[in-house]
Amino acid sequence: MDDCICWNKHGEEGFNEQDGEEGLHETCASGNEEAPFGNGELCDDDVAEIAASPVPMVENLEEMVRDAFDFDEYTGSEFKKLKQPLEDMKTPLxxxxxxxxxxxxxxxKLLQLKVAHHWTDKGFRELLEVLGDMFPEGNQTPRTTYEAKKIVCPMGLKFEKIHACKKDCILFYGDNAAxxxxxxxxxxxxxGRTDEGDDGEETHHxxxxxxxWYFPIIPCPKHLFATSKDAQLLTWHSDGRTVDDYIRHPADGIQWRVIDFKNQTFADEPRNLQFALSMDGMNPFGVNIDVYLRPLIDDFKEL
Structure with a gap:
C-alpha cells in the first residue's frame, strides 16, 4: 500500500528486512549453510554494533582475558576461546x-560490509572463497560466514534443547525426561522414523x-561479574547514583523503592540482581506458558 509506513525493527528509516531479496536470511534447513556457531548465532545487528566501535572492543577483549585469570568458573575450553581473539588481533591476514x-x-570488516549491503550468506560465502584464492598462499581469510562470525565472537550462548508434549501439557524434563x-x-x-542403512538393515530413530530451546539464566550473572568493569557497573545504582528528585535510572522510580521496602534483606546487598520477565506478545489460546517457564523457575530457585 502506498500510504503504509515502512517500519524496520524499532522504526528506523532505511532498508526493511521484509522487502529484501528472498533468501536474505538463509537458515540451516536449506542445506547450504552451516549450523549456528558455538551455541548462539551472532546476528547482523551485533556485527554492526561491534564494527562501529572496534577500539573499545579490543580494550574490552584484553580486559576480559586478564580478568578471566582470576575467575574460576571458566572451563579450559571457554578460556581458550577467550584468548583466541587476542591472538587473531596479532595475526596478519x-x-x-x-x-x-x-x-x-x-x-x-568483511562482516560489516555484509551487513551494510545486505548480502546473503550464500553470496558472502562465495566472496570469501574468491578472496581466499586471490590472496597469497597461507592467508587467514575465513572461508565461510560461519567461520567469520566465529572469529569475531567465539563464545556464543549456551542453550538446552528440551522436549515438550505436542499439546503443551508438560516438558519431558527433570523427572519426566525418560x-x-x-x-x-x-x-x-x-x-517414529525408520531408515534403511547401506547393509539393508532398518534403523529406528x-x-x-x-x-x-532454553537459554539458561545462571551463566549470565557469572559472566557479568567475571569482568571487573561490568561488576562495578552492576552496583552503580547503590555506589555511584546521584540521589535527588530527578529520575535518571530505574532505581529512582517508586516501583524500585517499593520492591526494596518489601525485600529489605535482599536490598541491603547491592550485588544482588533483580530480574524482569518480558514477553514480545504471546498466544493465550491453548498454550500453557507456565509449562515452558519451569526451567527458568528452577534456575531462579538455584540462584
Missing part, C-alpha cells in the same frame, strides 16, 4: 599484508514431536 588488516580486523508419552494427554513423546 597474510605475511606482507598492511598492518591494519589482521585475521580479526579483516573478518570484522517418559515415552505424556502422562496428561497420552500423546507419544516421539514420532526416536524424533521428538516438539522441542523448546
Amino acid at each position: 597474510y605475511p606482507s599484508c598492511n598492518e591494519r588488516y589482521t585475521k580479526l580486523s579483516a573478518s570484522l 517418559l515415552t508419552e505424556c502422562p496428561k494427554c497420552g500423546t507419544s513423546h516421539y514420532k 526416536r524424533v521428538p514431536r516438539k522441542v523448546t
Whole structure:
C-alpha cells in the first residue's frame, strides 16, 4: 500500500528486512549453510554494533582475558576461546599484508560490509572463497560466514534443547525426561522414523514431536561479574547514583523503592540482581506458558 509506513525493527528509516531479496536470511534447513556457531548465532545487528566501535572492543577483549585469570568458573575450553581473539588481533591476514588488516580486523570488516549491503550468506560465502584464492598462499581469510562470525565472537550462548508434549501439557524434563508419552494427554513423546542403512538393515530413530530451546539464566550473572568493569557497573545504582528528585535510572522510580521496602534483606546487598520477565506478545489460546517457564523457575530457585 502506498500510504503504509515502512517500519524496520524499532522504526528506523532505511532498508526493511521484509522487502529484501528472498533468501536474505538463509537458515540451516536449506542445506547450504552451516549450523549456528558455538551455541548462539551472532546476528547482523551485533556485527554492526561491534564494527562501529572496534577500539573499545579490543580494550574490552584484553580486559576480559586478564580478568578471566582470576575467575574460576571458566572451563579450559571457554578460556581458550577467550584468548583466541587476542591472538587473531596479532595475526596478519597474510605475511606482507598492511598492518591494519589482521585475521580479526579483516573478518570484522568483511562482516560489516555484509551487513551494510545486505548480502546473503550464500553470496558472502562465495566472496570469501574468491578472496581466499586471490590472496597469497597461507592467508587467514575465513572461508565461510560461519567461520567469520566465529572469529569475531567465539563464545556464543549456551542453550538446552528440551522436549515438550505436542499439546503443551508438560516438558519431558527433570523427572519426566525418560517418559515415552505424556502422562496428561497420552500423546507419544516421539514420532517414529525408520531408515534403511547401506547393509539393508532398518534403523529406528526416536524424533521428538516438539522441542523448546532454553537459554539458561545462571551463566549470565557469572559472566557479568567475571569482568571487573561490568561488576562495578552492576552496583552503580547503590555506589555511584546521584540521589535527588530527578529520575535518571530505574532505581529512582517508586516501583524500585517499593520492591526494596518489601525485600529489605535482599536490598541491603547491592550485588544482588533483580530480574524482569518480558514477553514480545504471546498466544493465550491453548498454550500453557507456565509449562515452558519451569526451567527458568528452577534456575531462579538455584540462584
